[in-house]
Amino acid sequence: MCFLFDSFEGWKTYSQTHNQQLHEVVLDYEKEQKGASESDIWSGLAKAYQVMKDAVHTGTTEEMKSRSGMIDNGAKKVANSDITVLSPEFKLLISSALGAKEVNSCMGRVVAAPTAGASGILPGVFTTLQSIHHLEDQTIYEALLIGAGVALILEQKASLAGAVGGCQAETGSAAAMASAGIVYCLGGSTDQIFNAAGITIQCMLGLVCDPVAGLVEVPCVVRNASAAAIANSSAQIALSHVSSVIPVDECAEAMGEVGQSMESRYKETAQGGLAATKTGQALAKKILIQDIEILPSQDAEED
Amino acid sequence: MERSSVFDMIGPVMIGPSSSHTAGVVRIGRVGVKLLGGVPDEAEIIFYNSFAQTYEGHGSDRAIVAGLMDFDTDDARIKDAFDHAKDKLTYKFRSVGNASTKHPNTVFLRLKKGDKKIELEGESRGGGVIRISNFNGFASGFTANLHTLVVTTDDAQGSIAFISDIISHDDCNIATMTVSRKGKNDVACQIIEMDSGINDITLQYIRHIKWVHDVIYIPVI
Ligand code: SF4
Numbered sequence: 124m125c126f127l128f129d130s131f132e133g134w135k136t137y138s139q140t141h142n143q144q145l146h147e148v149v150l151d152y153e154k155e156q157k158g159a160s161e162s163d164i165w166s167g168l169a170k171a172y173q174v175m176k177d178a179v180h181t182g183t184t185e186e187m188k189s190r191s192g193m194i195d196n197g198a199k200k201v202a203n204s205d206i207t208v209l210s211p212e213f214k215l216l217i218s219s220a221l222g223a224k225e226v227n228s229c230m231g232r233v234v235a236a237p238t239a240g241a242s243g244i245l246p247g248v249f250t251t252l253q254s255i256h257h258l259e260d261q262t263i264y265e266a267l268l269i270g271a272g273v274a275l276i277l278e279q280k281a282s283l284a285g286a287v288g289g290c291q292a293e294t295g296s297a298a299a300m301a302s303a304g305i306v307y308c309l310g311g312s313t314d315q316i317f318n319a320a321g322i323t324i325q326c327m328l329g330l331v332c333d334p335v336a337g338l339v340e341v342p343c344v345v346r347n348a349s350a351a352a353i354a355n356s357s358a359q360i361a362l363s364h365v366s367s368v369i370p371v372d373e374c375a376e377a378m379g380e381v382g383q384s385m386e387s388r389y390k391e392t393a394q395g396g397l398a399a400t401k402t403g404q405a406l407a408k409k410i411l412i413q414d415i416e417i418l419p420s421q422d423a424e425e426d
Numbered sequence: 427m428e429r430s431s432v433f434d435m436i437g438p439v440m441i442g443p444s445s446s447h448t449a450g451v452v453r454i455g456r457v458g459v460k461l462l463g464g465v466p467d468e469a470e471i472i473f474y475n476s477f478a479q480t481y482e483g484h485g486s487d488r489a490i491v492a493g494l495m496d497f498d499t500d501d502a503r504i505k506d507a508f509d510h511a512k513d514k515l516t517y518k519f520r521s522v523g524n525a526s527t528k529h530p531n532t533v534f535l536r537l538k539k540g541d542k543k544i545e546l547e548g549e550s551r552g553g554g555v556i557r558i559s560n561f562n563g564f565a566s567g568f569t570a571n572l573h574t575l576v577v578t579t580d581d582a583q584g585s586i587a588f589i590s591d592i593i594s595h596d597d598c599n600i601a602t603m604t605v606s607r608k609g610k611n612d613v614a615c616q617i618i619e620m621d622s623g624i625n626d627i628t629l630q631y632i633r634h635i636k637w638v639h640d641v642i643y644i645p646v647i
Contacts, residue, residue, distance in 0.1 A: 127429070149432060152432070153431060153432045153433075156429045156431070157431050157432075159431075164432065167432075167433055167437075168436065170439070171433075171436050171437055171439065174439050190482055190483055190485065191483050227442070227443060228443060229505070230441055230442050230448075230485045230488060230504060230505040231441065231502070231505060232439060232440070232441050232500060232502050233439070233440065233441075234436060234437055234438075234439050234440075235437060235438055235439075235440050235445075236435065236436050236437070237434075237435050237436075239440060239442070239443055239444055239445070240443070240444075245436075267436050268432065270435070270436065271432040271435040271436050274435035274436075275430060275432075275435060278430060278435075283435075300435075336480075336483060337480055337483070337484075338443065338480070338483045338484065339443035339444065340443075410482075410483050411479040411480060411483065412478065412479050412480075412481065412482055412521050413479075414521060415478045415479065415521040415522065415523045416520070416521065416522045416523065417522075417523045417524045418522060418523065418524045418525050418526075419524075
């Protein structure tokens with residue numbers, strides 16, 4: 124019987140008793156639960172990573188203007204900016220995460236990881252990491268498996284959907300997946316991998332889902348960049364032997380608890396937070412279709 | 427409980443901000459193509475309720491046109507569906523709100539190809555899952571996740587048993603079957619979802635039954 128991803132502690136214990144690496148436990152799960160062959164899994168991961176790379180490339184090179192106009196080539200602007208705040212690598216990280224997510228907002232092809240709203244984070248993080256550290260694609264695939272394991276647990280202990288758990292569930296989960304992956308790629312131990320995920324959850328906790336006009340653009344796109352940055356800062360912290368103090372399982376449970384108690388206006392309904400601001404409301408009015416026939420309350424069937 | 431796959435976490439590969447606004451809508455369009463028997467020349471598209479306000483911003487307009495061009499749900503051409511439809515398909519959109527009996531994400535299609543006209547209504551239920559709630563005025567509920575047979579017949583006695591018998595002789599397992607009719611002794615519509623595909627010869631046979639008006643076969647979409 125494979126491990127069912129109900130806790131990080133269990134994942135660690137299972138990997139120790141079965142003498143497997145963390146990603147191998149995920150591999151066995153997919154084989155047993157989904158009847159997938161190992162080669163299918165690797166090729167699925169290869170395809171996903173290729174789509175991620177393509178999204179980063181498209182988002183940072185092609186015209187990225189969304190229908191609403193709220194997204195307007197942000198990634199390219201960052202990449203081409205004269206000003207470098209920290210380092211070229213940091214700039215690359217930010218523009219890559221923005222770019223992949225902008226592709227999604229502009230109807231391009233992405234990998235929902237774990238959701239479309241968070242689809243820029245893993246691509247931004249892993250393509251940047253790979254270029255800095257000259258990693259093999261295979262290492263990234265293993266990191267993606269670890270990210271999937273993190274998400275499987277978060278899905279059970281909290282949620283991965285903004286409509287259920289707020290934005291912490293979407294961009295927060297993606298950041299936790301990414302930070303665990305970074306630590307794995309750089310040779311961190313299981314504890315360090317889990318500390319990175321735990322620290323990331325701590326940083327993303329409480330984030331509400333408040334998309335302006337209900338479109339997955341503002342603040343979603345910039346949150347993909349900030350989540351990518353947080354994934355990196357958490358990995359740096361964890362790899363330096365700093366503990367999350369609160370174990371990652373408990374961090375995940377806290378995320379679930381916070382998500383549950385969030386009011387529904389902060390859960391993708393576009394009724395709270397940024398969506399409810401004066402400008403947010405004005406944009407919604409401008410963007411959303413106003414020319415709607417409203418039926419009388421006693422619904423008349425379409426003839 | 428069905429457990430999630432690694433590829434639910436790292437996936438699916440998709441187009442657009444949410445699967446209910448893109449993938450599901452594309453699939454509804456493709457079901458329309460299958461029901462019509464080809465890409466339409468003309469389409470009237472009505473977006474209801476939640477779709478009514480946001481279909482432009484979420485790209486559901488491009489998604490439905492892409493579906494009507496029979497593009498797949500992860501086809502990169504969805505983005506430029508309007509350009510691809512030029513000279514092939516003319517379409518117009520309408521928005522209707524407050525349709526309280528309808529699912530929040532409902533789209534209605536009136537399609538025309540040559541002399542043939544059909545109407546259908548689909549619901550996009552999240553994660554790319556759809557439900558076709560109405561076809562040509564017949565209540566239905568198929569998902570296009572299975573092989574689907576749509577048979578319109580005279581409302582003749584024994585017709586249901588007869589058709590299901592033929593299908594079972596083709597080694598097809600019937601998963602669901604709904605029958606609806608417009609009135610007693612009027613036209614009836616049988617919608618049959620099957621676990622596996624059906625042989626062409628069986629289709630031919632059903633088509634030749636004298637009380638059968640029309641048979642449409644929709645493979646998994
Ligand atoms: S704000 Fe909401 S819609 Fe946007 S990324 Fe976060 S969870 Fe998704």
